[in-house]
Amino acid sequence: MASTLGYLHLHLEPPTCSSPSARPRNGASVLSLRESSATRFFRRDPTHIVCRFDPFIRAAEEKGGILFGVGWAEREGNRQILQAFGFGNGGTQEEAEDVDDDDDLDGEDADEAITDDALRETIKTSKEVLAMQKDLLRQIAERRKLVSFLKRSAVNTNLETNSFGDKDDCFLSNQSSTSEAVDAEYSRTIFFDGHHKKLPHEQEAKNNVLDASLAVVLGLSREVSLEPTETVTVSPSPSKRSGSYTSEVKDFEEFKGKNIQGEKPDHMVASKEEDKSFCALAGKNVMNIILVSAECAPWSKTGGLGDVSAALPKALSRRGHRVMVVVPRYENYSEACDTGIRKRYTVSGQDMEVAYFHAYIDGVDFVFVDSPIFHDCKNDIYGGNRVDILRRMVLFCKAAVEVPWHVPCGGVCYGDGNLAFVANDWHTALLPVYLKTYYRDHGFMTYARCVLVIHNIAHQGRGPLDDFNHVDLPGQCMNLFKLHDPVGGTHFNIFAAGLKTADRVVTVSHGYSWELKTQDGGWGLHGIVNEIEWKFHGIVNGIDSKDWNPKLDAHLQSDGYANYALETLRTGKSQCKAALQRELGLPVRADVQILSFIGRLDHQKGVDIIGEALPWIMSQDVQLIMLGTGRPDLEEMLRRFEREHRDKVRAWVGFSTRMAHRITAGADVLMMPSRFEPCGLNQLYAMMYGTVPVVHAVGGLRDTVPQFDPYSERGLGWAFERAEANMLIDALRNCLKTYKKYKGSWEGLQRRGMMQDLSWGTAAQRYEEVLVAAKYQW
Numbered sequence: 178m179a180s181t182l183g184y185l186h187l188h189l190e191p192p193t194c195s196s197p198s199a200r201p202r203n204g205a206s207v208l209s210l211r212e213s214s215a216t217r218f219f220r221r222d223p224t225h226i227v228c229r230f231d232p233f234i235r236a237a238e239e240k241g242g243i244l245f246g247v248g249w250a251e252r253e254g255n256r257q258i259l260q261a262f263g264f265g266n267g268g269t270q271e272e273a274e275d276v277d278d279d280d281d282l283d284g285e286d287a288d289e290a291i292t293d294d295a296l297r298e299t300i301k302t303s304k305e306v307l308a309m310q311k312d313l314l315r316q317i318a319e320r321r322k323l324v325s326f327l328k329r330s331a332v333n334t335n336l337e338t339n340s341f342g343d344k345d346d347c348f349l350s351n352q353s354s355t356s357e358a359v360d361a362e363y364s365r366t367i368f369f370d371g372h373h374k375k376l377p378h379e380q381e382a383k384n385n386v387l388d389a390s391l392a393v394v395l396g397l398s399r400e401v402s403l404e405p406t407e408t409v410t411v412s413p414s415p416s417k418r419s420g421s422y423t424s425e426v427k428d429f430e431e432f433k434g435k436n437i438q439g440e441k442p443d444h445m446v447a448s449k450e451e452d453k454s455f456c457a458l459a460g461k462n463v464m465n466i467i468l469v470s471a472e473c474a475p476w477s478k479t480g481g482l483g484d485v486s487a488a489l490p491k492a493l494s495r496r497g498h499r500v501m502v503v504v505p506r507y508e509n510y511s512e513a514c515d516t517g518i519r520k521r522y523t524v525s526g527q528d529m530e531v532a533y534f535h536a537y538i539d540g541v542d543f544v545f546v547d548s549p550i551f552h553d554c555k556n557d558i559y560g561g562n563r564v565d566i567l568r569r570m571v572l573f574c575k576a577a578v579e580v581p582w583h584v585p586c587g588g589v590c591y592g593d594g595n596l597a598f599v600a601n602d603w604h605t606a607l608l609p610v611y612l613k614t615y616y617r618d619h620g621f622m623t624y625a626r627c628v629l630v631i632h633n634i635a636h637q638g639r640g641p642l643d644d645f646n647h648v649d650l651p652g653q654c655m656n657l658f659k660l661h662d663p664v665g666g667t668h669f670n671i672f673a674a675g676l677k678t679a680d681r682v683v684t685v686s687h688g689y690s691w692e693l694k695t696q697d698g699g700w701g702l703h704g705i706v707n708e709i710e711w712k713f714h715g716i717v718n719g720i721d722s723k724d725w726n727p728k729l730d731a732h733l734q735s736d737g738y739a740n741y742a743l744e745t746l747r748t749g750k751s752q753c754k755a756a757l758q759r760e761l762g763l764p765v766r767a768d769v770q771i772l773s774f775i776g777r778l779d780h781q782k783g784v785d786i787i788g789e790a791l792p793w794i795m796s797q798d799v800q801l802i803m804l805g806t807g808r809p810d811l812e813e814m815l816r817r818f819e820r821e822h823r824d825k826v827r828a829w830v831g832f833s834t835r836m837a838h839r840i841t842a843g844a845d846v847l848m849m850p851s852r853f854e855p856c857g858l859n860q861l862y863a864m865m866y867g868t869v870p871v872v873h874a875v876g877g878l879r880d881t882v883p884q885f886d887p888y889s890e891r892g893l894g895w896a897f898e899r900a901e902a903n904m905l906i907d908a909l910r911n912c913l914k915t916y917k918k919y920k921g922s923w924e925g926l927q928r929r930g931m932m933q934d935l936s937w938g939t940a941a942q943r944y945e946e947v948l949v950a951a952k953y954q955w
């Protein structure tokens with residue numbers, strides 16, 4: 178190869194990040210570069226380097242013009258080996274020199290001297306990585322042959338290639354078993370000894386990243402750790418929720434050119450238009466983000482956590498981040514395919530295997546952690562006794578924290594270089610504890626961060642101190658979990674440990690962030706919340722404006738319901754109201770006001786306050802529709818309401834997403850007399866559908882439902898000051914009067930509600946700020 182081709186365009190990122198093809202140019206966090214004896218760098222912009230580096234040239238000569246290699250850089254005073262690969266066919270010397278002198282790092286930066294030792298270390302590591310690359314190239318060459326062979330076979334035998342069928346499973350499990358001994362060893366190293374004495378897995382994880390990166394660069398396979406026989410592309414189409422992996426055997430030569438210029442794995446390649454917005458939103462803050470949650474809609478949902486776990490990641494992805502959701506696989510989900518990756522973790526002394534399933538939907542990687550202990554609770558995901566739940570969460574958190582090392586998504590592992598976890602509620606509050614105790618304190622995942630989100634502090638993972646034995650942590654960690662309060666005495670508290678170890682903590686509204694610091698609102702954790710105030714943020718949830726949009730809502734497209742928008746509010750909403758009355762067997766009347774309630778039946782939601790107010794409510798010209806499931810006594814109360822007032826009340830005891838949408842569209846009023854409400858999503862959904870909220874002014878409800886002022890025609894609903902039946906009745910009286918007598922004001926309320934931007938866009942930006950703050954915090 179001519180020496181003029183020895184100039185490499187290198188797009189840089191921190192070590193063990195996904196790969197340049199997975200991370201776009203604007204996603205790197207390299208702040209400065211230095212010149213080494215063997216290297217000549219010209220910086221074009223912070224992440225795009227043109228460099229000459231003899232080993233690159235040698236590798237290129239051997240491999241016919243594909244350049245790749247390692248560089249090194251400094252970031253916040255810490256020198257790092259950049260395992261990023263340059264790729265492309267190299268630029269010309271003129272091109273390389275056509276860079277401002279200011280950009281040549283011989284300049285003022287050069288006086289920051291590098292010690293010889295450090296330099297030697299860098300060169301040594303570079304050589305090691307190059308040796309690994311060489312070895313990988315050899316493997317790749319072999320796999321090329323295999324690809325051609327299989328392609329021929331596919332033609333000959335009409336091989337089915339559009340799903341992960343038995344063939345693929347065999348293939349994957351073969352691979353998996355080969356690494357099992359190492360995995361088991363690793364698990365023991367990490368979780369039994371408490372010290373990371375050796376690195377087999379670390380090395381393996383690096384190899385995964387490196388291997389997969391090369392595979393993508395060279396367009397060979399989605400996952401080198403599998404086998405080379407297929408390139409897997411994943412349908413990104415949201416309408417194809419059922420769409421699973423499509424495996425295609427692609428010709429190496431044809432694919433090489435495409436991927437050499439690519440920035441992302443195949444399944445992430447966006448249109449030019451999308452790419453533009455990609456650059457504009459997150460800019461240089463682009464990160465790898467992994468949201469870890471016990472539930473995620475539509476697969477598993479008991480309440481608002483499931484909604485947030487589904488919607489926030491999509492919004493972060495739209496800002497340009499690479500985003501994954503990790504959630505247990507409670508049952509067989511048709512969208513998710515077995516990756517073939519198997520790992521073993523120890524829970525309370527018992528060795529357990531997990532499998533990882535994957536789907537790519539709406540720009541988000543969904544990774545499902547599979548184990549029999551999750552299947553056992555598919556109908557009640559928080560069911561079982563305290564220790565059962567704890568063991569599930571221990572396994573889940575252990576498995577989730579290593580996902581970025583083990584699970585290639587679209588061919589490329591996320592890696593831990595530019596990574597932030599978002600853990601949610603007490604169920605995953607062990608994740609920041611594990612991340613710190615087993616990894617970061619031992620020099621692994623050094624750059625990974627964890628933000629813990631409080632959706633509801635009433636559930637904390639409390640238990641006797643003996644529960645500590647189940648979490649497999651060294652004895653000195655006990656203090657993180659030990660809490661004393663008047664209710665529980667001295668006890669074991671998982672949320673407490675998570676709050677202390679997380680890099681940042683977010684809660685889901687400003688009102689609730691204030692309440693959590695008070696004795697009443699903190700549920701025993703207010704002391705800790707006050708101590709961590711410096712890292713504590715309130716961000717009001719958004720809503721998924723595709724799922725919860727009266728214009729698009731799929732549940733309004735049959736049975737006489739209708740989609741509607743601001744312009745068609747009157748006709749559309751009346752049609753939905755009539756359809757709802759008909760469906761539930763209530764008298765179909767346009768002039769009667771429909772009051773509604775949707776939610777978990779527990780103390781928090783104040784459904785018993787509606788019960789107390791029922792005699793007054795039934796004395797009015799209203800209909801009442803209630804949907805909920807939860808405490809048996811409250812379920813029975815709902816059934817009784819219906820039995821006693823069959824002409825006016827309908828109670829749907831159970832969980833029905835379809836009915837939740839239809840009630841939200843058809844009702845006039847949504848009641849939320851919650852005793853506390855961290856954010857509340859139903860009032861947001863209601864407002865989007867022109868349904869007026871009547872709420873207890875607490876937490877997120879206070880933040881999102883300003884009281885209606887008839888004089889200035891402002892406000893979005895009624896917000897009463899105390900969670901008491903008489904306060905609810907007062908608010909309902911005014912609400913009913915406005916509905917009956919002041920039609921214009923009523924429509925104004927509806928329209929103002931519908932015109933708000935309640936989408937996740939702004940909230941996602943706030944999350945991004947918090948994640949960036951965590952990233953640069955040591």
Ligand SMILES: Nc1ncnc2c1ncn2[C@@H]1O[C@H](COP(=O)(O)OP(=O)(O)O[C@H]2O[C@H](CO)[C@@H](O)[C@H](O)[C@H]2O)[C@@H](O)[C@H]1O
Nearest residue numbers: 480481632776777805831832833834837854855856857858
């Ligand atoms: N029987 C049923 N059938 C169908 N759908 C049902 C249902 N019961 C509830 N839902 C749905 O579940 C969700 C509940 O949302 P909330 O915000 O009220 O949640 P929750 O209190 O569980 O969550 C916690 O987390 C969320 C998210 O952060 C916070 O908003 C909230 O204040 C906090 O308590 C809504 O989508 C609702 O439609």
